[in-house]
Amino acid sequence: MSVLKVENLHVAVGGEEILKGVDLTLSTQETHALMGPNGNGKSTLLAAIMGHPRYEVTEGSITLDGEDVLAMSVDERSRKGLFLGMQNPQEIPGVTNSDFLRAAMNARREQPLNLFRFIKALEGAIDDLGMDENLAHRYLNEGFSGGEKKRNEILQMKLLQPKFALLDEIDSGLDVDALGVVSNVINDMRQGDMGLLLVSHYERLYKLVPPTHVHVLVDGRIVAEGGMELINKINAEGYEWVKELGVDIREKEEKQGIMLGVCGNKVTQ
């Protein structure tokens, strides 16, 4: 069993503090749901764990089985078993999906995977996800629909076999059938020794992939923790109740965040 531990994590983006002391412990074979209003730090937490250079960790620690994750480069984190399924997967023109997948699989192996085995693994995974075979030969995410991109993230997760998968709104862009297929693959992998951290606004994902733990992240802090009952409550009542806990909900400011760069003189609140 492995443990991913986040302690008192403070993260700033462009000088503005987004996470203000997050504690979270995730073990393999557990599934954690991270909920909260938009713009309150969910994606920031996931990106910071993976090490996106725009997210600056100002305080706190992240460890994987006691090893300092913050001292690792992004690719090291991946090779140690962390995986981030992204909300907006990047498009890489001119690089085929299969060349990329093979390079990624080989990156964590001593000996490169032989071509036959790779093709077998790829075909199997494509089949499980009900994907179009041609996607392997198309350029990475280029011209993929929203749903195809999300399936492609899960395809990567399946082939890379991480210890911990952080999935950021993996259900957006997927129709009901596709969500069923993706959930089956995720559940399959949960049978093994994998931990999951799911970010989603929608109960439908959590019904298909029931979490063992639920956290509510508001204004950069985890303000409530529990199980499925918390999801049901949010589904019924929204987030207004957290104000009774003495927490301010951060209004979504992403649009204004862009304005900040353009105007250059907006006062940080």
Add this chain to the structure above:
Amino acid sequence: MALEDLDIQIQSVDDDFADEDVSVFTTGKGLNEAVVREISRVKGEPEWMLNYRLESLRKFNEMPMPTWGVDLSQMDFAEYTYYNRPADDLTDNWDEVPETIKNTFNRLGIPEAEQKFLAGASAQYESEVVYHNMLSEVREKGVIFLDIDSGLREHPDIFRKYFDTVIPYDDNKFSALNGAVWSGGSFIYVPKGVTLEKPLQSYFRINSERMAQFERTLIIVDEGANIHYVEGCTAPAYSKDSLHAGVVEIIVGKNATCRYTTIQNWSRNINNLVTQRALVHEGGSMEWVDGNIGSQVTMKYPACILAGEGAKGTVITIAVADKGQILDSGAKMIHLAPNTSSQIISKSITRNGGKADYRGLVRHTKKAINAKSKVECDTLILDAISASDTIPTNIVANSDAIIEHEATVSKVSEDQLFYLMSRGLTKEQATEMIVMGFIEPFSRELPMEYAVELNQLIKLDMGDNAIG
């Protein structure tokens, strides 16, 4: 991580090695009438060629240095050697090739490459072709593939009919220089209706200090014929300036197709000033696949003169400019007839302060009714100290021409790097993958071995300043 931290370098060029000088004849430094007469005499040329050389020399001395593009004012023509001849005779027997020359070729992988896919190799070492071989397919089909001196000697009628017709000696100062001192290069004639399944290849190489190389290539693809010619260049590094001023003339007959592929990888002290032009007749198609990786200065604009109705011209070009390099390249498409079409795809990569510019001309003349052109220029700038300009010129003299121009300039984005690295690729691997993807429209046009060689040439060495 800032983009400036991407300290990307071309892997130090393994080809930068110099063998001992095996030249058996040289004209010494400097250029004058005596040198030109001596070159012609040594080659045993007919009188008309001597006169042509002398007239070219006169024109070269008369013409001013070009004042556009790259500043060439530091060039000193008295400092170059204009003719060097390495081995006594041409040979098509590998065993007879001098050992040091063989070492060079072995390191360049010529014999293997030949065995695998080449129809014939004429490997140029310094100014003279020393190794020349043709496979049976080429001979059986009546294709003439010779070094250019043999072409002049053995096929004087064809030679004289086409030589200087596409690029006249007085076209520019460097074509005039080439006219005066040209030496080496290929002569190819493909008879009517003949298609060669495999590409023909020639390997060029400079191996002497301050040695100028003035190769001259003449390719005639007769009616309905189809050929792919591959030329590769590599040269060892020296401290003194060296000059390469080649001229490549191609005639594409009615409904014929010619593809000319070259990856230029001169060492970083060479001025590479090349004139390449094809004349394309009715229904013919010319494709230039043009890679520029080496040299200190390159000025090269492969051109298609679309002279017959329905003629087609294509240029796919990449330039990779590193520290100290100025690569000024592009394409010219001259539409002289109705329903002609042209396409230019240019990909530039700059890093470590290198400069790669696209300079292109598309001209639709009055008679070019219903002509179409598409120009696409993409630039990838890998750090903050490198630069690239796009300088397109479009001239249209009729009312229904269509010219499309698209240009993009981009950096390797932080998000793309993060994405690939989050799957376990190192920063070097990730950047390399993005760069290779960027030039993929070019590399997919190359024969397999060349694509592999290109990948090795552009192999990135970015140290260990990893992301995050």
